[in-house]
Amino acid sequence: MLAFAERDGEDAGLWGVTGLLHDADYERFPDMDDAEQGHPRTIMAELRRRDAPPEMVRAIASHADYLGVAAESPMERTLVAVDELCGFLVACAYVRPDGIHGLTPKSVTKKLKQPSFAAAVNRADVRGGAEQLGADFDEHVAFVIAALEARADELDLRGRDAGGAPAS
Numbered sequence: 001m002l003a004f005a006e007r008d009g010e011d012a013g014l015w016g017v018t019g020l021l022h023d024a025d026y027e028r029f030p031d032m033d034d035a036e037q038g039h040p041r042t043i044m045a046e047l048r049r050r051d052a053p054p055e056m057v058r059a060i061a062s063h064a065d066y067l068g069v070a071a072e073s074p075m076e077r078t079l080v081a082v083d084e085l086c087g088f089l090v091a092c093a094y095v096r097p098d099g100i101h102g103l104t105p106k107s108v109t110k111k112l113k114q115p116s117f118a119a120a121v122n123r124a125d126v127r128g129g130a131e132q133l134g135a136d137f138d139e140h141v142a143f144v145i146a147a148l149e150a151r152a153d154e155l156d157l158r159g160r161d162a163g164g165a166p167a168s
Ligand SMILES: [Fe+2]
Pocket: 022, 023, 026, 039, 040, 063, 064
C-alpha cells in the first residue's frame, strides 16, 4: 500500500495504516457471518470510535465483499488488488531459498496454477483485484514483488539462507 501511494502521489500514511489495520480483528473475530463482531466489523467499529478517517473505515469495509461496499476509490481498489496477492507472494517466498529475492511474475503465475499451493488464497481474487485496478497482471505482480523485496528484512522474506544476526 505504501509503495502504491508513493508511486501515485497519494497519502502514504493513510494508505499504509489502512493496509496495516484492515485485518486487525481477523484472528479474534474470524466469523464473517457474525453481523455484529465478525471481521472486519470489529476493527471498523473500533476505528470509528477513535475518529479514524472515514475513508479508512470505508476501504476496510470494501475489502470484505460480503458487506456490499464496492471498492471504488484508488485506495480501495489498491487494497483489494494487493491483499490476497501479498499473502500469495509471501507463501511463494517462504518456499524459496532466496525468499522474495528473484521471484518473478512467471513463477508466481505457475504457482497460481497449482491448486494445492497456498490453497487458501482465492485465485479469482488475485486476478480480479489486478483487473479492477486496470493493471497488466505481470506488471502488477512485479511491482508488488519489488515493494515487498524493498522491505524483505522487516518482513522476514530474505529466505532460509539469510539467517544470522543483522550486521551492526
Ligand atoms: Fe480481511
